[in-house]
Amino acid sequence: MRRCTTISRLDDAASLHDAWVELADACGAGPFARPLFALTWWRHLGQGSLMVVAVHDGDQLVALAPLHQRRIGPVQVVRWLGHGLGTVAEALVRPGHDDAGELLWATAAARGRVLDLIECRDLGPLPGQGPITARRTVALHERDVCPVIDVHGDAEAHLADPACKRVRRTVRVARRRLAEAGHTFGVRVAHDPATLEALLPDVRRVFDVAEADRPRQHLLDGEWAAFTSAIIHDGVATGGVLVLVAYVDDVAAAFDIVLLTPGTMSSWIGRFDPALAAFSPGHLLQCAGLDWADAHGYTTIDLLLGDSFYKRLWAGRSYQTLELLSGPAPARAVLTGVGRLRERIRA
Known part of the structure; x- marks a missing residue:
């Protein structure tokens, strides 16, 4: 058989x-x-x-x-x-x-x-x-x-862990700088096609300025553009992709494109605007990702390839x-x- x-x-x-x-x-x-x-x-x-x-x-x-x-x-x-x-x-x-x-x-x-x-x-x-x-x-x-975050609550619960002392300080400083400069910070989440279309221009702008500052691999440009666009659009439409965009006031500061599987959020593509680096928008966006994961029953955030300093600050283990x-x-x-x-x- x-x-x-x-x-x-x-x-x-x-x-x-x-x-x-x-x-x-x-x-x-x-x-x-x-x-x-x-x-x-x-x-x-x-x-x-x-x-x-x-x-x-x-x-x-x-x-x-x-x-x-x-x-x-x-x-x-x-x-x-x-x-x-x-x-x-x-x-x-x-x-x-x-x-x-x-x-x-x-x-x-x-x-x-x-x-x-x-x-x-x-x-x-x-x-x-x-x-x-x-x-x-x-x-x-x-x-x-691949560093991994185990989700045991929202962002504040994660930051309260003694092992997260360094990233807790980074987030605290970022929030203080925003307040002192009179800025607001917010996050919009695209898990439906209409919201995605509204957010994509901001995602592309952040990707463009991030690549201009530090070229890595612009997956929304050139030979990769059609592939990445198809993954994002089809994934959001079918529940397999989530797009989070962080804003300082009304200016897009960072984004994270997340691939969803049962119980796990995999951070596939993320970039931030270097002009807003003083406010650590990537770390603040990670807080929003933890909140979303906790609210929707996800127990793991896979940060995927690369043992970077940023990932080590957040992750408790790796594979x-x-x-x-x-x-x-x-x-x-x-x-x-x-x-x-x-x-x-x-x-």
Whole structure:
């Protein structure tokens, strides 16, 4: 009754939407392994061939890996959907069905393919961890960390924790400076399409000035604009995205675009206006995010990739992401050589 299929047509992958979301919920999966993010990325930024590997047990979807493959030189490389965009991805394997995960990876890692999986969440079986794929050569390394805030009340309850002494002082100073300058601070939240349309011009303005001051990756501009816009609009319409915008008086000072999954708010994109940095708008907006999380039953705020000073001030713990490379030694050597060559060209 168990069967594994490799889906290469977008329409066929989209037809799994409801079963895919139900499986992701059963696994406690993050936002990047879900169809909203994975398939939107493929529509707008994907290259090569779609490769969603799905395992059914009878009519029930029990495992799924959101992947794609493309040729790099002579090597056929398999990567996550969302590769290269800070995607913390994972394979979805229903609890109690670890053998389905083995079947999934045995299919994905067919002869001649190299698995090049970065920013893996260490959840569920990975290649090389079970009897079917144990003979494959797997190089597994720690890659990055994702700080996490555990929500045990509103912002004031969080700041009252003795461990939050430094960020409590930062917030107190920011509030005092606002009061001394005669400014007001407020936050607007878009969880419906009409409010989103009203707030997006302010989000774009803050993004523009933040990138002009410190270029990072302007996901509302250039090649990424259509993808990011689709995620925001579709996500707000379906309850998978929340947009928070902070204002000093009537001037947008900071924003946070949050991906929502059961129990968890994942802070995907956030920026602040450097001209208003003295008022710490990002920290004050984080207070609003904690209040919203507490009011709506969210128990975790995942700050995603990067162990920055800002995140360490707020987070009580973190989890590790992994980098996995698996395949024939000559093919892995070619892929590694191509990567080093590209790094030298960029340098």
